[in-house]
Amino acid sequence: MDTPSAPGAPATRFDTKIAVLLRDDLAPWQRLNVTAFLVSGLGTAVPELIGEPYADADGSGYLPMFRQPVLVLEGGRELLASAHGKAVSRGLPLAVFTAELFGTGNDRDNRAAVRAVPTSALDLVGLALQGPRNAVDKVLKGARLHP
Template sequence: MNARTRWAGWACSTRIAVLLREDLESWQRLNVTAFLVSGLGTTLPEVIGAPYEDADDVAYLPMFRQPVLVFEGTKETLAAARTRALSRALPRAVFTSGLFGTGNDRDNRAAVRAVRTGDLDPVGLAVYGPRNAVDKVLKGARMHP
């Protein structure tokens, strides 16, 4: 069963997707994904479900109400996806290569702010929106293995 088949049962009209540059190390892929989706969850309350509780009444934080699909692609695929996300005005988060050299939130924002849009070197992009719009943004990307 592939990843697309696994999520076929989720009948969502919207999609949360992360696109990672294919040349990242494993630890970078995980780190970038976590950072990117945190931006969506904190800004778009409609993507968050209700809190969890186990049978012993122990409470847990809420999570996304739908799967997060993770894709990978070349540097060019990522650049094209970012351009398409911008042109469709989809909610998005970006992680640039410069963020690997910073150590805190203030420096992260400064590293992105210092570079013009067309000159950013994105290694990851998260988008949220209508399923068909997100699918068009991700054209040319493949599901993460």
């Protein structure tokens, strides 16, 4: 069920899940930076994830956001590699952030840094994915909620 809850109603259980998996050895600023970059990709790849624009009581408008929560999890290097392989094999919408991207300063160089490395050698520090709840849960098995 992917419908919004009325105020005071029981929490909505979505049929799909949005999740970010971060490597557990990142500095706090890196975790925030990687999360922001990763989720930006999902909104463009899966436009139905985006809700309606917001407005306050005075009529000031605000940008739309995801219609459902984003889970942020963490795990080790091996878990990221495993999750990446599972997500790719299942064809789930996926965004990646590699360690090399901390040293680039623009989108062109970011894409070139990822393109320069074979899939099996990507130094993943984070990934974001979206899909059916059970598929995302299987991909992220072993990850723990970010503290």
